[in-house]
Amino acid sequence: MSNLRIDHLYKRYGAATVLDDINLGIETGEFVVLVGPSGCGKSTLLRMIAGLDGASGGDIHIAGKLVNNLAPAARGIAMVFQSYALYPHMNVRKNMTFGLKFTGVAPAEREKRVAEAARMLRLEELLERYPRDLSGGQRQRVAIGRAIVREPAVFLFDEPLSNLDAALRVSTRVEIANLHRLLKATIVYVTHDQVEAMTLADRIVVMNKGRIEQVGKPLDLYYAPANLFVAGFIGSPAMNFFAAKVESVAGGRARVTGAGFRSFDLPAASLNVGDTLTIGVRPEHLSRGTNGAFAVEGIVELVERLGEASFAHIRRPDDKLFVAEVRGREAPAVGEKTTLVAAAQDVQVFDAAGLRISI
Amino acid sequence: MTIEQRARSAGVHLVLLAYSALAIGPILLVVMNSFKARSAIFGAPLAPPDASTFSLIGYDKVLRSSNILTYYSNSLIVTLVSMALVLLFGAMAAWALTEYRFRGSTLLGLFLSIGIMVPIRLGSVAILNMMRSAGLNDTLTALILVYVAQGLPMSIFILSEFIQQIPRDLRDAARCDGVPETRIFLEVIAPLLRPAIATVAVFTIVPIWNDLWFPLILTSSDKTHTVTLGVQQFLGQYITDWNSVLAALSMAILPVVMIYIILSRQLIAGLTSGAVK
Numbered sequence: 001m002s003n004l005r006i007d008h009l010y011k012r013y014g015a016a017t018v019l020d021d022i023n024l025g026i027e028t029g030e031f032v033v034l035v036g037p038s039g040c041g042k043s044t045l046l047r048m049i050a051g052l053d054g055a056s057g058g059d060i061h062i063a064g065k066l067v068n069n070l071a072p073a074a075r076g077i078a079m080v081f082q083s084y085a086l087y088p089h090m091n092v093r094k095n096m097t098f099g100l101k102f103t104g105v106a107p108a109e110r111e112k113r114v115a116e117a118a119r120m121l122r123l124e125e126l127l128e129r130y131p132r133d134l135s136g137g138q139r140q141r142v143a144i145g146r147a148i149v150r151e152p153a154v155f156l157f158d159e160p161l162s163n164l165d166a167a168l169r170v171s172t173r174v175e176i177a178n179l180h181r182l183l184k185a186t187i188v189y190v191t192h193d194q195v196e197a198m199t200l201a202d203r204i205v206v207m208n209k210g211r212i213e214q215v216g217k218p219l220d221l222y223y224a225p226a227n228l229f230v231a232g233f234i235g236s237p238a239m240n241f242f243a244a245k246v247e248s249v250a251g252g253r254a255r256v257t258g259a260g261f262r263s264f265d266l267p268a269a270s271l272n273v274g275d276t277l278t279i280g281v282r283p284e285h286l287s288r289g290t291n292g293a294f295a296v297e298g299i300v301e302l303v304e305r306l307g308e309a310s311f312a313h314i315r316r317p318d319d320k321l322f323v324a325e326v327r328g329r330e331a332p333a334v335g336e337k338t339t340l341v342a343a344a345q346d347v348q349v350f351d352a353a354g355l356r357i358s359i
Numbered sequence: 360m361t362i363e364q365r366a367r368s369a370g371v372h373l374v375l376l377a378y379s380a381l382a383i384g385p386i387l388l389v390v391m392n393s394f395k396a397r398s399a400i401f402g403a404p405l406a407p408p409d410a411s412t413f414s415l416i417g418y419d420k421v422l423r424s425s426n427i428l429t430y431y432s433n434s435l436i437v438t439l440v441s442m443a444l445v446l447l448f449g450a451m452a453a454w455a456l457t458e459y460r461f462r463g464s465t466l467l468g469l470f471l472s473i474g475i476m477v478p479i480r481l482g483s484v485a486i487l488n489m490m491r492s493a494g495l496n497d498t499l500t501a502l503i504l505v506y507v508a509q510g511l512p513m514s515i516f517i518l519s520e521f522i523q524q525i526p527r528d529l530r531d532a533a534r535c536d537g538v539p540e541t542r543i544f545l546e547v548i549a550p551l552l553r554p555a556i557a558t559v560a561v562f563t564i565v566p567i568w569n570d571l572w573f574p575l576i577l578t579s580s581d582k583t584h585t586v587t588l589g590v591q592q593f594l595g596q597y598i599t600d601w602n603s604v605l606a607a608l609s610m611a612i613l614p615v616v617m618i619y620i621i622l623s624r625q626l627i628a629g630l631t632s633g634a635v636k
Contacts, residue, residue: 098533103537
């Protein structure tokens with residue numbers, strides 16, 4: 001059953017189109033992450049699902065009910081904000097029960113729900129404290145608790161981890177994943193951090209410039225990105241791109257050439273002589289050596305050492321930079337001339353329009 | 360600290376000290392002389408009261424012979440009721456104007472800001488006519504109405520600034536929580552406005568308490584006079600009862616000073632919280 005359905009949703013401010021024909025269905029219990037660069041419309045989409053922003057066109061159904069004209073509270077959603085948005089003058093208990101007062105939940109039931117949420121989020125000790133006396137992580141848990149007690153059909157998270165420091169972000173991420181498993185809740189989660197998206201999501205929705213670029217499971221996006229944007233956005237460091245051309249087609253094989261890499265053969269499939277292509281190779285799929293379907297060489301300009309791995313920034317003969325991930329102890333020296341290769345299955349090919357060609 | 364910095368800081372303090380003396384001096388003079396006998400007030404106006412010159416005759420006369428208590432309670436009623444109304448309506452209007460976009464909201468905001476620029480005294484004659492035809496002549500209600508009109512524009516202006524600083528997410532969170540709009544205002548926004556409300560309270564109270572003009576034109580009987588107007592009866596054309604004048608003035612200063620002391624902490628927070636972000 002689809003728990004949240006969005007049909008032909010538009011959002012326009014004057015002449016600017018912020019959301020352009022968004023269609024999306026989310027199943028009950030599914031964890032969907034909306035991800036994209038800033039300004040791609042993901043937060044706007046979330047706010048429209050919540051009912052905080054109105055739509056310029058299109059329909060939103062939550063739990064089978066058309067909610068276009070319903071107030072946020074009547075939609076069966078609960079939202080967790082990036083800034084936590086706790087009521088500063090109320091203690092933790094009051095923060096969680098304040099909204100329930102107005103939605104007809106009996107006092108005994110309120111207490112029961114708060115106790116349950118507090119146990120789940122380890123907030124029992126903090127119930128009488130005020131938000132100003134809590135750490136960032138604790139505040140975030142209270143904000144999540146406030147959402148849980150509403151028992152919504154859909155949870156909405158708006159970049160909930162971006163105000164936390166790095167260590168806390170990792171542990172809170174795990175907590176949110178556990179919570180999802182425990183509550184079997186439907187969650188729509190907005191982030192610009194692709195690591196969060198990859199680790200948390202059942203499905204990821206990649207957005208760019210108000211459009212959905214691709215919807216898919218995390219690994220599908222990684223191994224089979226639909227287009228150049230998704231390929232470049234998912235994965236860190238980003239995929240390397242090389243401009244290429246089909247030089248000749250013979251015997252079902254197409255010869256691909258371009259500046260900076262050694263010419264190689266692809267199964268011809270739909271390729272014709274003269275086609276403009278973009279070749280994509282992820283940094284982690286490049287390794288030092290000479291034997292591989294795809295080979296590129298250059299002069300090492302900078303090495304970033306992360307410990308187990310190092311990122312080598314390498315200047316190609318055509319003066320562009322690309323990045324290769326090498327094992328920590330095998331990092332090349334700066335100024336060294338080196339050759340890197342990738343296996344045939346790790347080479348992505350995109351056509352002139354930026355769409356991936358499956359080889 | 361270099362010598363130059365030290366000199367500059369000393370200079371700044373000198374200016375501040377001079378200003379403080381200028382501001383506090385007259386008040387000190389009034390209070391000091393209110394405790395002196397008449398001959399001592401004229402003999403040595405700048406001397407503090409000592410054993411031979413100390414006298415409570417002014418206070419005695421004021422409390423016994425005049426309607427000072429009526430004036431006092433009139434001033435209190437007018438000031439407190441006006442303040443309460445200004446704060447209530449001001450906060451509600453500020454919330455409406457900042458939070459909701461409705462037809463004419465910009466125009467309404469502009470109209471209210473005109474109230475800051477144009478002094479209400481320019482309308483004295485019209486106000487007098489209006490009050491007379493409404494049958495409110497010589498009532499405290501007339502004063503309260505005028506003072507609410509006088510205080511509202513500035514309070515809306517200050518409170519709007521503060522409401523804009525309250526994070527949007529907080530209101531959105533309350534909306535997602537199902538809190539009705541009136542309760543969002545009363546239970547989420549209003550408690551966070553406390554420092555701003557203290558600021559507005561002081562800015563509203565002081566001019567009302569000290570006002571002479573409107574009591575003078577709008578009230579005519581003893582039962583509606585305020586303190587500032589009541590004091591005038593000791594100032595005669597030929598003789599002035601300085602003991603009584605100074606005693607009554609000292610008593611009139613007291614409430615304002617007390618309000619300042621009580622609200623000063625909140626006031627400073629309110630005045631500076633918008634400045635540094």
